[in-house]
Amino acid sequence: MARISASVYTSHVPAVGAALDLGKTGEPYWQAVFKGYDFSKQWLKDQKPDVIFLVYNDHANAFSLDIIPTFAIGTAPEFAVADEGWGPRPVPKVIGHPRLAAHIAQSVIQDDFDLTIVNKMDVDHGLTVPLSLMCGQPQAWPCPVIPFAVNVVQYPVPSGRRCYMLGKAIRKAIESYDEPLNVQIWGTGGMSHQLQGPRAGLINKEWDQAFLDRLIAEPEKLAAMPHIDYVREAGSEGIELVMWLIARGAMNDVNGGKPPTVRHRFYHVPASNTAVGHLILENN
Amino acid sequence: MSLDKPYTDVPGTTIFDADMSRQGYHLNQFCMSLMKADNRARFKANERAYLDEWPMSEEQKKAVLARDLNRCIALGGNIYFLAKIGATDGKSFQQMAGSMTGLSEEEYRNMMVGGGRPIEGNRYIGEKK
């Protein structure tokens, strides 16, 4: 059977992608960000996951205001890299895992989460920047990726609790898959940032650090936090952090198993407008 | 029954909810159209004529022409959509975000390098700084 071996959490700041693509990684400003991922790159090579289930959000690229799915699972064999207006990032296309994705969709929908199934979709920086941070600049991504897009652009976005419960349903689905796959689940976005209005540039380091602490130690309580706390304390775009709870809900300890090992933790301000947070939790 | 909107007392912040999205639909879809190179070229060649192809309000069109992003947001624009205008103009996300704060580009960048805008005094409208 397939199993979830670890969860990875990271911000997906678009400027990080631009820094990589434009060869600015040597600049001290960006060095301070990328050094937080040196460990992670080696770790991912050693772990050799067969599939990455990657939770992210689209930023008005694949989805316009014509259709706004709350939870969308990518079931295609491959996904092109979106042109967000600056030209597509020069990174490999994303290879999907249609069979596992379809299996997860079937199982999770039967568990009362009404996913939207997407057979054609471009993927934006929300998905490709985490891959770049964790893999560097390879010719091809190391394994298939199942994109899982969450609406965090138009309110109301799903609650933390809903995301956390969804993570549990995704875990159940993966564990009932009949191949012995090593699956990682990633939650991306955040941390504190606000991109709009006179309050743009808001950062709340203490709140972010407390979020990381609680995500590790008391995810169920953290999942009860209402949206307004994210908005007020971590900025209007800080709401992206609800997506981390999907990955956290899929871990062993909150499904009757042992606590995870905190393999890596990193936090840095700033990357462009945003606080960068990163965590790796390994199942035991 | 009125809807629960607990986010109206956050300073300098407009939450893009279903109601704002309704008002900003054509404005945001116009922005989305700028993802295509042909459309960017046509928009740049004659901004007013391009905007007139969209059923946007006059106020929305004027806000776009003035690149007044705060006004665009007040009229239903969302920052991720408005970013397509910035991309067309060759502006980074940081330049766009900074343009809404009243700070110069350099001041905004320095604020971020210095740890960002502090949360103290920025939680509630009218809160003492």
Ligand SMILES: [Fe+2]
């Ligand atoms: Fe994002």
